[in-house]
Amino acid sequence: ASSSGASAPEGRRLPGGVGRGRLGRAPAVEVDEPLRAVDGDGLADLVVANQWAGSTLYLNRTASVGPVAVVDVRMALADGGHRVAVGAEVVAAAEDGEPQVVRQIYPANGHASSSSPLVTVPLTASGTRSVTIRWPGPAGTVHETSFQADGRTQVVLRDDGGVEFQ
Secondary structure (H helix, E strand, C coil): CCCCCCCCCCCCCCCCCCCCCCCCECCCCCCCCCCCCCCCCCCCCCCCCCCCCCCCCEEECCCCCCCCEEEEEEECCCCCEEEECCCCCCCCCCCHHHHHCCEEECCCCCCCCCCCCEEEEEECCCCEEEEEEHHHHHHCCCEEEEEEEEEEEEEEECCCCCCCCC
């Protein structure tokens, strides 16, 4: 998406201190989470969805904010496909001044309460972030995996505790 050139009011800030500064306004787009790098520049952009009006995308044009990682959390299916990993918890550790990020993937229960499998976390100054994912397995078992996120990563979880990184 490209910016239309209009600007958000001065001083407008994104939640959690991510993407501080001026935001450019762009045409409406459809995305599956409100805060992520929509235009591929690695900076967290903001989408405001309105039920009865058009949605608005605010592109982050602040040069002083670091990039983000997008972790796409999926659950493997027996047929080789995958689905949203409902029940998985994603934790990005507090590192280098960045706060801890905790997110659980919830099942959809209507348009206002569905949860995206995409989790966006700000990267540290080194360009990585320690991420741990916990997910429920059969018979109440809980599995866990940890890795260094450094961009967009799809993580496919299995009921047996196995993990595929794509």
